[in-house]
Amino acid sequence: MHTLYSMQESGNCYKLRLAMAQLGVPFRIIDMDTRKGDTRSEEFLNINPNGKVPILVLEDGRVLSESNATLFYLAHGSALLPDDTFGQADALRWMFFEQYSHEPYIAVARSRLHLLARREENKDRIGEWHERGHAALKVMDRHLGERDFFTGARYSIADIALYAYTHVAAEGDFDLRPYGHINAWLARIAAQPGHVDIAWRP
Amino acid sequence: MHTLYSMQESGNCYKLRLAMAQLGVPFRIIDMDTRKGDTRSEEFLNINPNGKVPILVLEDGRVLSESNATLFYLAHGSALLPDDTFGQADALRWMFFEQYSHEPYIAVARSRLHLLARREENKDRIGEWHERGHAALKVMDRHLGERDFFTGARYSIADIALYAYTHVAAEGDFDLRPYGHINAWLARIAAQPGHVDIAWRP
Numbered sequence: 001m002h003t004l005y006s007m008q009e010s011g012n013c014y015k016l017r018l019a020m021a022q023l024g025v026p027f028r029i030i031d032m033d034t035r036k037g038d039t040r041s042e043e044f045l046n047i048n049p050n051g052k053v054p055i056l057v058l059e060d061g062r063v064l065s066e067s068n069a070t071l072f073y074l075a076h077g078s079a080l081l082p083d084d085t086f087g088q089a090d091a092l093r094w095m096f097f098e099q100y101s102h103e104p105y106i107a108v109a110r111s112r113l114h115l116l117a118r119r120e121e122n123k124d125r126i127g128e129w130h131e132r133g134h135a136a137l138k139v140m141d142r143h144l145g146e147r148d149f150f151t152g153a154r155y156s157i158a159d160i161a162l163y164a165y166t167h168v169a170a171e172g173d174f175d176l177r178p179y180g181h182i183n184a185w186l187a188r189i190a191a192q193p194g195h196v197d198i199a200w201r202p
Numbered sequence: 203m204h205t206l207y208s209m210q211e212s213g214n215c216y217k218l219r220l221a222m223a224q225l226g227v228p229f230r231i232i233d234m235d236t237r238k239g240d241t242r243s244e245e246f247l248n249i250n251p252n253g254k255v256p257i258l259v260l261e262d263g264r265v266l267s268e269s270n271a272t273l274f275y276l277a278h279g280s281a282l283l284p285d286d287t288f289g290q291a292d293a294l295r296w297m298f299f300e301q302y303s304h305e306p307y308i309a310v311a312r313s314r315l316h317l318l319a320r321r322e323e324n325k326d327r328i329g330e331w332h333e334r335g336h337a338a339l340k341v342m343d344r345h346l347g348e349r350d351f352f353t354g355a356r357y358s359i360a361d362i363a364l365y366a367y368t369h370v371a372a373e374g375d376f377d378l379r380p381y382g383h384i385n386a387w388l389a390r391i392a393a394q395p396g397h398v399d400i401a402w403r404p
Binding site (some may be wrong): 050099 | 251252264266267268269270271272274275278279287288290291292294295297298299301302303305306341344345
């Protein structure tokens with residue numbers, strides 16, 4: 001059985017719980033709390049020198065890090081990843097978009113304002129988070145105006161990657177009401193067979 | 203022939219020029235200047251709604267964006283990408299690390315301090331860029347202490363992705379002298395067959 005080093009509130013960790021639930025991959029969880037320094041211990045740094053979760057340790061002992069690279073590994077050969085090279089690159093395109101243009105603003109705003117409740121000390125950053133986060137949401141909304149899922153007609157790990165923090169964006173004070181296509185897409189994702197919410201654990 | 207929308211100084215664009223040179227893929231360049239708004243025109247936004255370069259338009263008209271996703275497409279089936287799923291995920295792991303933990307500090311410092319020469323208006327951010335950038339460099343140096351290339355014994359697109367901005371990090375005031383393993387790796391990359399430097403064009 002695989003072992004997931006995970007923080008329950010983390011959207012990056014949720015991506016892997018959701019994908020493994022839908023793929024029927026059994027796994028156990030080791031809970032980590034980055035706020036208590038769990039990911040900076042020498043023991044953990046030997047597993048991931050970058051000191052972040054999620055980490056997936058495969059049954060054979062090999063280690064995967066970076067949530068979206070791990071999604072690629074888990075979904076390869078399944079219906080959650082296109083089987084042609086262009087389709088895989090197109091899914092990865094949205095996953096790189098998520099990590100570069102979306103997560104640093106939408107997830108970080110949620111973390112600082114909601115999970116850590118440090119609004120006052122971040123008051124000079126909130127404007128930039130919202131400006132850049134809304135820019136990412138506009139790109140998503142425009143793209144979803146012409147297709148049901150990010151890579152086209154079929155649900156994939158690109159949708160899982162972008163769903164993780166978009167569906168809780170309100171916790172970072174993002175108002176999603178103007179984004180009609182995103183809202184319809186969020187409902188489609190939540191209606192997928194085997195969908196589990198962020199609180200779910202195996 | 204493929205068409206690369208590219209900015210010559212951009213490390214993200216250099217990744218694709220370097221990979222296509224080494225793979226023997228012919229392409230032509232359309233020069234873009236993000237500072238003149240070239241990537242915000244409606245014409246360009248129809249190609250890439252995220253308004254960034256590089257963009258690769260394939261001979262058949264299909265469009266790839268995000269430099270590291272495009273590297274994956276170009277290298278698939280070649281010696282520049284492992285052919286097993288775990289190896290591919292391991293290469294992607296370092297490419298996500300590059301976009302999340304490296305580029306936003308090391309490339310951004312180079313852009314603001316060197317290319318745009320806006321030191322004064324960014325003086326409050328420089329400390330954070332250097333702190334986070336050096337954290338990424340330490341992770342790389344530790345990893346390279348035990349292997350020649352990021353995914354192990356063989357040069358891959360993970361090395362190309364990380365080389366692009368590491369080899370010009372000094373332009374963002376990063377002192378690379380303490381990183382012995384990184385320096386040896388930079389020299390190994392520059393000695394690869396078919397290597398071209400950032401100024402090269404087809």
